Amino acid sequence: MDTTPLRTDAVTLHGVSKHYGQVHAVRGLDLEIPRGRTVALLGPNGAGKSTTVGMLLGLLAPDAGTVAVGGLPPRTAVARGLIAAMLQDCGPMPGVTVAELVTLGRRLYPRPLAVGEALELAGLTAVARRRVDRLSGGQVQRLKFALVAVGNPDTMVLDEPTRALDVQGRREFWTAMRGYAATGRTIVFATHYLDEVEENADRVVVMARGTVVADGTATQIRALAGRATVRFRLSDPPARPPRGWLGAGSVDIRGDLVTLGTADPDATVRALAAGPLAWRDLSVVPPSLDESFLQLTAPAAAAAAAAPALEAAR
Ligand SMILES: Nc1ncnc2c1ncn2[C@@H]1O[C@H](COP(=O)(O)OP(=O)(O)OP(=O)(O)O)[C@@H](O)[C@H]1O
Numbered sequence: 161m162d163t164t165p166l167r168t169d170a171v172t173l174h175g176v177s178k179h180y181g182q183v184h185a186v187r188g189l190d191l192e193i194p195r196g197r198t199v200a201l202l203g204p205n206g207a208g209k210s211t212t213v214g215m216l217l218g219l220l221a222p223d224a225g226t227v228a229v230g231g232l233p234p235r236t237a238v239a240r241g242l243i244a245a246m247l248q249d250c251g252p253m254p255g256v257t258v259a260e261l262v263t264l265g266r267r268l269y270p271r272p273l274a275v276g277e278a279l280e281l282a283g284l285t286a287v288a289r290r291r292v293d294r295l296s297g298g299q300v301q302r303l304k305f306a307l308v309a310v311g312n313p314d315t316m317v318l319d320e321p322t323r324a325l326d327v328q329g330r331r332e333f334w335t336a337m338r339g340y341a342a343t344g345r346t347i348v349f350a351t352h353y354l355d356e357v358e359e360n361a362d363r364v365v366v367m368a369r370g371t372v373v374a375d376g377t378a379t380q381i382r383a384l385a386g387r388a389t390v391r392f393r394l395s396d397p398p399a400r401p402p403r404g405w406l407g408a409g410s411v412d413i414r415g416d417l418v419t420l421g422t423a424d425p426d427a428t429v430r431a432l433a434a435g436p437l438a439w440r441d442l443s444v445v446p447p448s449l450d451e452s453f454l455q456l457t458a459p460a461a462a463a464a465a466a467a468p469a470l471e472a473a474r
Contacts (some may be wrong), residue, residue: 168228168230168231169192169193169194169195169228169231170193170195170196170197170229170230170314170315170346171191171192171193171228171229171243171315171346171348172191172192172193172226172227172228173189173190173191173192173212173215173216173225173226173227174190174225174226175188175189175190175224175225175226176188176189176190176212176215176222176224176225176226176227177189177222177223177224177370178208178211178215178220178222178223178370179223184370185206185208185211186208186211186212186215186222186370186371187208187369187371188225188371189208189212189225189370189371190372191212191372191375193346193348194346195344195346196344196345196346197346197347197362197363198341198346198347198349198360198361198362198363199346199347199348199349199361199362199363199364199365200349200350200351200356200357200361200363200364200365201213201348201349201350201351201365202350202351202352202354202357202364202365202367202453203350203366203367203368203457204352204368204457207367207368207369207370207457208367208369208370208371209319209367210319211370212350212367213317213319213348213350215227215234216234216243216245216317216348217234217238217243217245217317218233218234218235218237218238229242229243229315230242230243230314230315237315240270241269241270241271241272241311241312241313242314243313243314243315243316243317244269244308244311244313244315244316244317245308245316245317245319246304246305246307246308246316246317246319246321254292254293255292255293256291256292257288257289257290257291257292258279258284258288258289258290258291258292258295258303258306259275259279259288259289261292261303261307262275262278262279262306262307262310263275265307265310265311266278266310266311268311269311269312271312272310272311272312273309273310273311273312275310277310278306278307278309278310279306281305281306281309281336281339281340282302282303282305282306282309282336283302283332283335283336284299284302284303284306287299296329297324297325297326297329298325298326298328298329298330298333301321301322301325301329301333302332302333302336304321305318305321305336305337305340309340313345314345314346315345315346315347315348316345316346316347316348317347317348317349318347318348318349318350319349319350320350320351320352321333321337321349321351322334322351322353322356323352330353334356334359334360337349337360338360349361354449354450354453357378357449358378358449361378362377363375363376363377364376364377364378364381366381366453366456366457368456368457373456373457374452374456378449379446381452381453381456382446382447382448382449382452383447383452384452384455384456387410387421387423387447388421388422388423388425388444388445388446388447389419389420389421389422389444389445390406390408390419390422390425390428390429390432390442390443390444391417391419391420391441391442391443391444391445392417392418392432392439392440392441392442392443393416393417393418393439393441394416394418394437394438394439395416395438397413397416397418398413401413405420406420406422406428406431406432406435407422407424407427407428407431408420408421408422408428409421418439425444425446429442429444
């Protein structure tokens with residue numbers, strides 16, 4: 161009988177630290193992930209993402225703090241098939257077919273899916289009889305995904321799942337992953353690709369130097385970088401626009417092209433639309449996630465506590 165408490169978060173880390181000798185890889189990490197969310201762990205090299213993933217899976221023990229998966233110690237959760245991971249750099253064994261390998265993998269789990277269902281989720285039905293050493297790079301990644309999905313875990317952890325895949329391979333991989341997330345499962349993935357975060361995560365946890373420096377939706381993280389850009393053309397732009405013109409923090413006019421930097425692009429566009437100006441070619445560019453990420457994780461931002469951690473997405 162499954163005695164897992166259903167109301168617990170999928171994952172909780174409280175005050176977690178981990179050292180490797182002198183290296184303080186994770187420092188006082190607090191993170192709670194409710195069930196059913198898709199959460200990205202984003203951070204530069206060495207931020208502590210893989211170490212965090214390792215502790216979630218019971219592969220590494222924290223030096224301090226507590227880690228729980230579905231309210232249970234990670235090793236217990238792994239043994240019960242509640243959490244499973246697709247890690248970096250582990251290739252499938254050659255010489256067997258896709259379906260054979262997934263059938264074999266299925267035996268490891270206490271409450272697996274049917275093989276056909278896992279292959280379907282991974283988009284591999286058409287190559288079920290192909291030998292695994294004849295798959296494309298993208299298909300290999302989806303095979304690894306199928307080997308995790310067949311275990312039917314509540315929480316799936318993916319460490320840089322699309323590293324080295326081309327655009328098409330990445331797209332197909334995320335289509336498969338979103339199919340699994342849509343069944344109400346929790347997905348935690350570490351990545352360096354900001355566009356994947358935008359498209360696939362409903363919450364982004366930005367890590368740097370072993371701790372969380374920001375936590376929110378991609379939109380909220382982007383907003384931390386500050387200003388959006390509102391751009392339009394005016395036949396007769398003002399030579400000296402008044403301070404705070406149209407609610408903008410900065411104004412740049414080149415010929416008939418006006419570029420405004422604004423913390424509230426909606427208010428700026430409303431002011432523009434309500435005013436007398438004969439504008440045309442309007443465009444609004446949101447603050448960039450790249451810029452925000454760089455600001456949040458720059459060594460100069462070392463006082464991690466100084467960066468606001470957004471709680472709203474929890
Ligand atoms: N087995 C280990 N022995 C010694 N130091 C380690 C070990 N594993 C990780 N580290 C160090 O701990 C820190 C955090 O590493 P970790 O791999 O968790 O970061 P990461 O965010 O996953 O990085 P990446 O994006 O490069 O995979 C780094 O300084 C790394 O060099």
